[in-house]
Amino acid sequence: MTDLTPMKRQFRKIKEENPDSLLFFRLGDFYEMFEEDAITASKILNLTLTTRDRNKPPEEQTPMCGVPYHAARAYIGQLLERGYKVAICDQLDQKPRKNSPLMRREVVRILSPGTVTDGEFLDARSSNYIGSVYLADGAGAAAFCDVSTGEFCAAAFSGEHSEEHIINELGRFSPREIVVSEGAAESRRLGQFMDMRLRCLKVADDGRFELDPCEQKVKAQFGVENAEEPFGGSVPAVLAGGALLTYISETQKCDMANIRSVDLFEGGKYMELDYATQRNLELTKCLSSGERRGSLLSVLDMTKSPMGARTLRAWVERPLLSVVAIKRRLAAVTELRQNSVMRGELRRCLANLGDMQRLMSRVVNKTAGGRDLLTLCECGSELPRIVKLLTDCSSPLLREIFEMDSLEDVTWYIERAVCDKPPVSIREGGILREGYSEEVDRLRKIRDNGAQMVAELEARERERTGIKKLKVGYNKVFGYYIDIPNSAKAGELPPEYIRRQTTSTAERYYTAELKELETEIASASERICELEYDYFCELRDRVAEQVDRVQEAADHVGVLDALCSLAEVSLRQNYCCPEVDLSGEIHIADGRHPVVEYVQSDSLFVPNDTHMNTGDDRVAIITGPNMAGKSTYMRQTALICIMAQIGSYVPAKSATLGIVDRVFTRIGASDDLAGGQSTFMVEMTEVAEILRNATRHSLIILDEVGRGTSTYDGVAIARAVLEYCADPKTLGAKTLFSTHYHELTVLEDSMPGVRNYYITAKKKGEGLIFLRRVVRGSAEDSYGIEVAQLAGVPQRVVKRARTCLDELVKNGGSAPAPVRMSARAADYDGQLSLGDTASDEVLARLKTASVETMSPIEAMNLLYELKRKLEG
Template sequence: MTTAKSTVTPMMAQYLEIKEQHPDALLFYRMGDFYEMFFDDAVAAAEALDIALTKRGKHDGGDIPMCGVPHHAAEGYFLTLIRKGFRVAVCEQMESPAEAKKRGYKAVVKREVVRLVTPGTLTEDSLLDARRHNFLAAYAVVRDAGALAWVDISTGAFHVMPCAGAALGPELARLTPREVIVVDGSEADWAGIVSDSGATLTTLGAAAFDSTAGEKRLCALYKVGSLDAFGGFSRPEIAAMSAVAEYLDITQKGNLPLLRPPVQEGQSAVMQIDAATRRSLELTHAMNGGKQGSLLQCIDRTVTAGGARLLERRLSSPSCTLTVITDRQDAVSYLTEQGRLVEDIREKLRGTHDLDRALSRLALDRGGPRDMAAIRNTIAQAALLPAGDFPPILEQAAQDLKGHDDLLALLDDALVAEPPLLSRDGGFIAPGYNAELDEARKLRDEGRSVIAAMQADFVELSGVASLKIKHNNVLGYFIETTATHAEKMMAPPLNKTFIHRQTTANQVRFTTVELSEIETRILNAGSRALEIEKRLYSSLTQAIVAQAGPLGALGRALAEFDLATALAHLAVTENWVRPKIDDSRAFDIKGGRHPVVEAALQKDGAPFIANDCGLTDAPIWLLTGPNMAGKSTFLRQNALLAILGQMGSFVPASQAHIGVVSQIFSRVGASDDLARGRSTFMVEMVETAAILNQADDRALVILDEIGRGTATYDGLSIAWATLEHLHDVNRCRALFATHYHEMSTLSAKLDGVENATVTVKEWDGDVIFLHEVKRGTADRSYGVQVARLAGLPAVVVERAKVVLEALEKGEREGGSGRKAIIDDLPLFAATPPPAPAQPKQSEVETILQQVMPDELTPKDALALIYELRGKLPDH
């Protein structure tokens, strides 16, 4: 938006100039106690926030649209706008109106954008989920090699890893960042992948991704001469980290957050799980997109925000390194035998605060005295954690809890027990900490008692009992009385003492020389006390930030204790066992259970039927059985057991032996992808193709009903070929569920395939699901019976039986083809639904119909019981 500055007011000219620098963001322009928006920003914000759209002044002959929000409530509005896809530029007043007037009567208050609020750069508690990370990621490509860097500025965590373009989707699905940065001009290449992850796509110029300049930028950020101390980073990794640092510099306006040294990750170090598999297994989000019903929600027993974030990271990135897995298991195993210790630790952890985020806010100058108190209280609480003969991972964490005595003593001496939220409110420095502050406070506070004594003196002098000394921001301190008594005070001799200042409708206001002098002393003391507190706040912040490294280690230690005790508590209360994890290709589960389904059944008082799964001798199970029998649950639960085991948790089973799983692929259930014009069958084929092209011999693959979305023989042939490829080429461990019973013959042809089925029982035409998995094949699918259970009209069920019998007869007799069988079926109209069968009345029922209970004597009733028992068929 451009305009000749001579046609607008100085303030509007300032607004337009600042807005021109941030065309892609809503400009929150600070005016006193409000953030104001104008022109198109106002129209968009008013609609998004559902607030009133007004107008202010004219521009080019038309009204200027305007809306505004109170500055003290701005955070809530930021969150709404961010969720609706907006970015916000926060423009603050950099001086007071009084300071501006010193430059000239018409001088405009200086304003600057101090921060860009974007999805990946949030730090405020009210804008974040305390139990989840808020990652900002950047993807860089240098000479056909890619790398992904990600940061959570609310905690300071900074990571980087090599990442080929084909792996970007799975990695974003693992991290679930809120915002992803790519180089300008490449957005078309990555928009679909980023959108699938739920993140916002942001572009930066190529200069931000320059690895040579980026290395210098990162060295300056960490104040080091070389990045070698942090690891040997490749050019793409440096480029990705550089883009993150540049974007933070842009959005935070040079006030960079407190970032920990970057940590290199390797793809081979963690289990690879693609986006479709994560959705299918509902690891951190249920199918409806929420946390409720997910595995994360089911197993989360953590009591701190840091522990909850660590749990999500471990669950999203199960380890493939045996030593790491074993160390984590040792910690949980030790704690499962220390019930009292676990409860003591968890009780102490409940008293801690979110150390990482409090530290980050203070470093960004967005914190307050309560963040300092949170750090003080957390250090003190950490010192109270009980000791134990801990295994290595917890012993290291226990060491990191120590060494904070000096900072604790400083904060204990400096802060009151319950400080206010904002430093500008004052009153957070404890009495006795600073002599200069105590002196200013004494004068300020005693000044109030002096005013009260002075009011009593004036009442006695004037003889006006209703006289009051009051204060406002315009007049300062003044004497107020009613108009009735004012004449007396303005007449000699009182007029020599009381100086008239103002007359209102019902009151007259005076001052005195003595009152003016006291006012100056009191006001100076109050502002001086506040300035001293602000200075002390700054020095305390510096002292805390100087200890960022040890405090970060303390935060990680508390999270490690929280997660280990939470997993131990889960294992004990839910009867989970420690799995044996090794380098073999074993996969033997005894009494395995699906943790989420079991928890849901427990609420209804129903038992979960546990099942075994053995893929060691025959690495592929071909699973048959009817719908609703529990095949999908069985498939998913075994994948979840591998994930839980390799994240370091115990598992819901009576016994488990799992050879390290490098990848998990799940294709269980599917739906249309209408946005991309793909049918259910196409989605199924795309996901199956990804599995067959990527799965290695250490992968675990679970597949359900491959080929069901097309013609019978087409589907059977696809499923058949897929199973053969998994067996001969991928050579992975797999659970393959199908309704194509013809495939059961593959077990005789392929050494690594074994048949299994989910058992059912048929009773009086109904099917009863036993949910038990055993070796063998299902004799049929029971589809018609399941349809009946689902509530299909009886006439449809009966017709289905007729068609099924004809088709099966044709298959058995080797007829002249399916069309001939179909043509030979009797017409629907010619086969009216059979009348409901009248149940034959038993002899017992006949006798009972003739009995009049009210006329029976006790002796007759007993004789009747013997008679009825004698009529029973098995008597």
């Protein structure tokens, strides 16, 4: 580095300290990027790549690109969105220091996808998590933090299925960045999930998971003597939590006082939802689009504040297991639902609130500006109104919110200090209200009325000396001076007059008062900026000391907003209050799918009953045509149970619901090509996880298990899974099982607890009308060909399929007697006779084909395949 310029040496040194970040290096009014950083950033940000070394050979030139300082945030946002870390290296001096050609520069902040706190880079209605995963010797733990709000969660697991539980938590939190221990990094399964499902930025171990530093970090952060205390005594959780706190402090480079406590996910507190269930039930995002619209959350979320939106989302993702906690929420929702005037006023107040949690995090992190504090002040002014509206509430949860701190003192000293329209930058002045500081007011007067103050001094000196032609003048060489013409001079001048210059016509003097006024006028603007900045930082620190109070009030506001939202939705959608207990039974009268009903508001949704228990009605085998609504019916049952356990009213005429400890789903067909798994392998993996983790208190949704393989294998697997779920000796869980394998319906007669149901449909001519009603019994037909016709399969194919089906039925269905098809071209008139000669290969293929379980496209592909073989 000896041949480098001082500035390049400075850049290289700072870059070596931040090798995994794109370094934004401040040079004057620009942030510059050099070398590999410049090449990377120029492609993403569409910037021109240039160099200052044009006189050197190309291989010796240093690539560079830059963005204006004032516009940098937009560019940084693009990089964060693409998963990059950005290190902000600022100039800390206004001019070079003595004996140095360089400004002092340091990395003042590292922005990464999981640790960013600036509102413009975040979705106000969703949390922004960074995670940490520890895995070693059969034990595992995960910790998650939303740095922008201070939320910190952790969970610990042991045993051979630790990986599985960690993946479920990763799916629930969907972190944008993960600190990964060495053991977790070696896990192929975890790695595939993070790369293919989450697509998040992974941060290497780098010694962050060492026990002693982790313990010290946890003790310091949470103010405890025993590091295991906040984590329920789990050492793996201490390691995950400590490593995460260490990484956050590396990026934020400041106090993290907003991270105050750990929400430990212990058994018995929240329902664990595996990743497949979260996706299949579309709790927070639509499966087909990946968007929020079309999810359960999109139906329930009528919140008015960012805190409420994030709180409700957390409730949807973490249903409760405590009957007492559920009933507390339901009681609050009921009271808000019944008092429409109060609810309306509360929602108007909530709509005026800014993001108190994220504002407070910026205050603590010393990145908040005047506008942030003013918004926080406006939030505080609404809290007393909210508290007053809750005065007469009786439900315990609303009474608890009524007791919240209204922060009137915090509001008062922000309001007293910050002006109504503060500037964006806190270093430019103009941020303090008039009257807050006498010194700032005096300097503002000097800055704004300098000429008037000089004129007033001039008048005083005329009166004092009696020289009417005395003037105060100014030039760039001498500054301000008192000019006394020779013709006007008479007698002695005051002793404080000091001669500055003699001209042919006058004498020029100055006084200490004039010199001081000159200095104040010249430096007033600069001094005002310095003083206002100091006063503002002092105010911000004072507000930061109230972090616990402000965050607690924000938490209460979030809960209140979520409760108001559930009350509002329950009225608009005509939901009922569920009875929740520990009976283990599910009784739903006229249940409806909340999302389908909401999206198809212009058409009538056909409701259905559900009755399940741990005795005679444990397992429901559901048959019926494709598109009849089997999956919708099963999903609605699962969603109604989840809604009840988050404390929501449910879409039904009435509902009595025993607590389910977990909900499992195996729905739909998808493959994992990148992970090397076929559709059937994915299906069997999910089924295996369900059977491994479900208990007799679980609710299992299984949709067409076994369809991804041959008919006989599929029937065998489906029956074995059904028997395992139904038998109390092996599992005995409440199970909804849809199938086109009608052979399975015989289990009703041979296994206690199994009941047959089917979705009704009515054949009209060659068409089909779906009645959508669930009734006892089993379907006689799957109407696969009719569904194919509805899907738009060519009429010629549909007609041919009917002929094939008739022949198959005539010959014994799935095991017909040996028949042959004619392969003679002269005999072919658009129809193929199953009675004519044909190859054994075609016959064997037909024997294994299951018309009932085929999708329309599968049936069409089969027919084309047989046709090619016969023409062949």
